[in-house]
Amino acid sequence: MEILSIRSLNKSYGSHVALKDFDLSVSKGKIFGLLGPNGAGKTTLIRIVNQIIDKDSGEIYINGQALKMDHVRNIGYLPEERGLYKGMKVKEQLLYFAQIKGLRKQDAKQKITNWLEKLNLSQWKDKKIQDLSKGMAQKVQFIATVIHRPDLLILDEPFSGFDPVNAEIIKNEILELRNQGVTIVLSTHRMESVELLCDEIAMINRSKKILDGTIQTIKEEAKTNVFRVKMIPDSMEYVPMGEELRRQDGMLEFKLELKDQKPNELLGMLMSKGEILGFEEIVPSIEEIFIQKINESHGE
Template identity: 60%
Template sequence: MNILEIQQLNKSYGNNKALSNVNLSIPSGGIFGVLGPNGAGKTTLIRIINQIIDQDSGEVLFKNQPLKRTHIKNIGYLPEERGLYKKMKVWDQLIYFTRLKGLSSEETKNKVEAWLERLEISHWKHKRIDDLSKGMAQKVQFISAVLHEPELLILDEPFSGFDPVNAELIKNEILSLKEKGVTILLSTHRMESVELLCDEIAMFNKSEKILSGKLKSVKNQFRTNTFELKIKNPDTLNVPATWHCMESGEYHSYHILIEEGKVNELLQQALGIGEIVGFKEILPSMEEIFIQQVKMHENG
């Protein structure tokens, strides 16, 4: 089942189009990446789902029902522009946000304690937000988004401000939430995060959705049939001119364009040149696909 269905969504700010006839289906229980350059329409889409702003036309369905105010308790949101009260203490702030979502006082305290321990900031709970480092404050904001155990968690640049150690901690928490059945909508510019986390993606540019699908299918769509072959101590005199040497020494690495159905022939040929120690297809990275598609859309 799809947790969100977005149908023919349009939004403009004056003469500037933010979303143009956007259709999107977000399945339950996975991590869905929303990608695009600045000004592509990602933030507008997220704000409409969170009911911060209204669309001009089109519809958003949450679990097959038109999106309404009562769905807020089922949604968690980590905005890119963080929204904590700087003079308020960590503990008081988290209790306040969670009570707004309808949790009881006792239930709230237990959940806050548990999350502070999980993110290793229990000793900061009586500090004011403006006494915390940016990374510590980000952890508090993350906790505020997940405390009420939402069915849909929207994360807008969740790794912003984190060092590698804490980014890894947050990544593992995101994966843990996915395992528990939470649907995660992830908006990020970090393509390595997309590669590691996302099951499906949708790419936006200039208000339009320009590409979508399962991550593996999208990458396969842009295959070039290029392979990397690594050979130990090759007979370089017999290496074909069409093999592009990328690394030499004891081990030579070659990039080779292979026609469909010709892989076995290539490997047979390589066996006569030296000991094969590695062979793999080179798939384009999401960063390469992202840049290519945005340029194509802008020039097309």
């Protein structure tokens, strides 16, 4: 079941095309990574889904319904540029954000108490934001995003500005929300967090989607059939068939491309030549795939 689906979305600012014939579908209960360099169109896409700016053309569906104003109740949004009212007390602020999302006052109050307790902020509830440390303010910001228990959580560069300790706390909260059935779309240009968190990704470059799928299938497709072999050959005269990487104290490390064989056949062949210390397939990281794809798309 798709919680968010987008069909041939277009958006331009004057002569600048921000999104061109953009399609996207996000499955329920998954963490979906939106990758792309700065200026690729991620923020425009996110702002359109959040109904902050209007699309030029195309269709957007939330749970199968065409996007409308009532859907703000179902969406939680943490923009890249974020902040809070500095002079407002923590609980008043959270109450306000919950209410404009459509929560009733009593429900909102209960949820605020629970969240403040969960993130160890209870004794700060009557303090103004300006009296809080940056880390605490960031936690309040996160609560403000999820307080109305959205079905779809959209996080734009969620870890930027967070210190490592808080980033870890937030990461765990994101995973917990996913386990509760919340779908999370996170946009980032940092690849390291993507591989750890995301189930599915889409890559955007220059207003177009250049790749999407589950992390597994993307990596599967990006496989080069090249193996890294580490062995102590029986004879020092042994010359590997692939590119030699290292030779030290009788140990040899080299790359080997799989041709019309199965990995096991290759391994069997290697085992007859000496003692195998390591045999693994070289799989490019998401970052490498990303850079390769961008270069390909620029070459077009």
